[in-house]
Amino acid sequence: MLDYTRTFGVGTPQSVGLDEGLNLWLLDGNRIGVLRPGDTAPTWTTGVGQARQPFGRDSLAIGSTVICGGEAGRAYVGYRAAEMQRAEGISQRTYIPGPGEPNYTPERYAEYQKGDLDAVRLLPDGSVALEEHIWRTTGASNAGKQIGIHNTNDFHYEEDRSILNCARVTRGPHRGDLYVTTNHGVTRIQGLTYNSHRHPGWYLITTNPDGTKNQSLQCPPMYGLGIARNGDVLVANEQMVGVLIPSGRLEEWDREYTWEGPTPWRFKSFNEALNGQAADDLWRAFEQTPAGRYYLGSSEFGVWAMTPRSRSVGNWSKLAGLPTDRILSLKSTDDGALYIGTNGAGLWRLEPDGVTLAPVRQVAGQRVLQLVYEPNVMPSMLLVLTEQGLTVLRGP
Template sequence: MGTEVPPETPPVLPVDAGTPPDGDAGTAPDAGEPGDAGTPDAGEPPDAGPWPTDAVLDYTRAFGVGRPRSVGLDEGLNLWLLDGDRIGVLRPGDTVPTWTTGVGQARLPFGRDSLAIDSTVICGGEAGRAYVGYRAAEMKKDPRIRQRTYIPWPGEDFYTPERFAEYQKGDLDAVRLQSDGSVVLEEHIWRTTGSSNEGRKIGIHNTNDFHYEEDRSVLNCARVTRGPYRGDLYITTNHGVTRIQGLTYNSHRHPGWYLITTDEDGNESESLQCPPMYGLGIAPNGDVLVANEQMLGVLVPSPKLEEWDREKTWEGPTPWRFKGFNEVLNGQAADDFWRAFEQTTSGRYYLGSKEFGLWAMTPKSRSAGNWSKLTGLPAKGVLALAATDDGALYIGTDGAGLWRLEPDGTTLARVPQVSGQSVLQLVYEPTVKPSMLLVLTDQGLTVLRGP
């Protein structure tokens, strides 16, 4: 592990680098009727926080953060940066970030047969902690084993050391900020709520049966910033959405469907379709919004982490408020390439597609919606969305920069102060006043205050 420390190190802050803003954490999620967004209630933020309150500020120029591939804020408002095998932290009071290389899954060179192919996303956690996601290659088929993702434990039939090593690839690291601004590995996430997994330090895998290595690549992440579940982390993977509290996870949920096929002898078989999941958002009332390449869903979380994966569709402790697909755009088996999913304060849902633009949806039942495509965007690709407390929706396009849709749902305009053509990520932090919107583009990081 190597650490790059600024030549003129600013005054060292405590490891937690600040404390979460005080205030009313909010009320429990309202199960309500489909489309009922509830009302944001995070209390009155006490102050503006430690960062500049300029309406628009280019952090790449002002603080030298470069052009990272992912950014995040923790509860102490430390700014985390991810760039390949490097993790950077810009603490309140710093003039430039401190970068650390070779932490956790990045301790070996990236590659298909290494611990990871590449890093993907970073999200803040409690003050001084962040979570780093990685991508792993799809497991090779073992002809002796029926399920591609099944890995035998030592002493079981068909065990091999090579296949067992697949448990350690990809997944998620929890990392910690040190007093000098550097970063160390806290733990490669492995603790879970399932009894079959107890004591098995083999990364993230199926909670109900550890043999199934289904969540190997982390594709998106989001920290809950208010409400009773503030601090919870959600990650989407190649298979579904996983909930994390501290260092403990419960994996996973997915809005899948069954494909029925018939072989040449007329025998029917069915297989569960769960494509990679990129779309992830937290609704104003705390619902979890997820979208894979073909389907989308709205989940109502319960207070108990162990109940996250209890699939009873419309019933049970963690029901689907909505689960369906955009029948106006494509058939069930066709990819819609969803990359972002948000709900505005009006209650309307918005989904961004890498290939098919921005779509608005209001449910007409639990599994079907009224869909309409937003016109006026000059780019067909939407990579990121952020719904803000003023009722607006920020739209990160692939090729036409950042756009803002006003609360009326029709007035659309580009945000010219943000440089860059492709918006890679939008991170909204409402716990400070004015609020912060982190806009990561192909030209670097810009922060808007007050949306």
């Protein structure tokens, strides 16, 4: 165990990440820090990319959210943007006409530039520069349009405006791929190219006074994100959970054929033991242990174990023994354990037996904001970020 805040002076960042070169990336508001192997302190750079303007509702971003490492010397920084409002003559809130199209305005088109994701690069002196604001995608309608992350199959729909979580694939055939969750779904990124998006949505049916029916697709914000050992992508929004099987082709990521096709759902459902489908379960983390058991953490309803009974029904049971139901993060490690980050009771470890729980008292802090696992070093690394700073656990 090593306290990086005391040893290296990394402070109390809001998010951390490791790239393939084991550079440690730190995000703190409008500044990005990097601690390279061998450094005694991080180098900080302020005002890069979307943070080059002061944060605010009418600026490029309301604020920064998360940072994830990519290939050696590269990281990805996520930002939050305000929800869009419907404009005159436009029935859909997220629809933005392009130049020369009906109802086009430069002001509405400029909304594309807000929020989203920056790719940044480490320079030889340890500082950071913008590599590119992510805009390249696989969809034909998006070709050549440098307008950030939006719907891949039709650029008019600006549905992914806020990055809420991120995870780099650390092993297997898709090693190096990045997944980010947003206010709408989960987007897959390879290098500087993305495909957006997938979501375990469901249709809410309502009845009008005249007896006619309306149906609306429900896709709440998505915070829960994990990568299983076999490469499956684990996602959870406020109401639904899903397990996706990614193909080897980025352009196939957004092809939704439910249980079939190149990127099918292995599982898609909700926790009927906790709430009805329309109620928010407030999922914040989703992991699978080496034994194959799924665990989800809620910001209000504790940790739940789940074993699929079919593709759309699961057996759910709440984990007993924690001092709080307020969960912010989970991380499975190769020794079979599950680390549980609480909001108010510090870090806990669930042993591979799925029953034995104990607090990890060496880690300072009561709010565990983020857990990052790097299995490709010996011994392995677990980064634990709390309100008091960063601690790194090594082993076994």
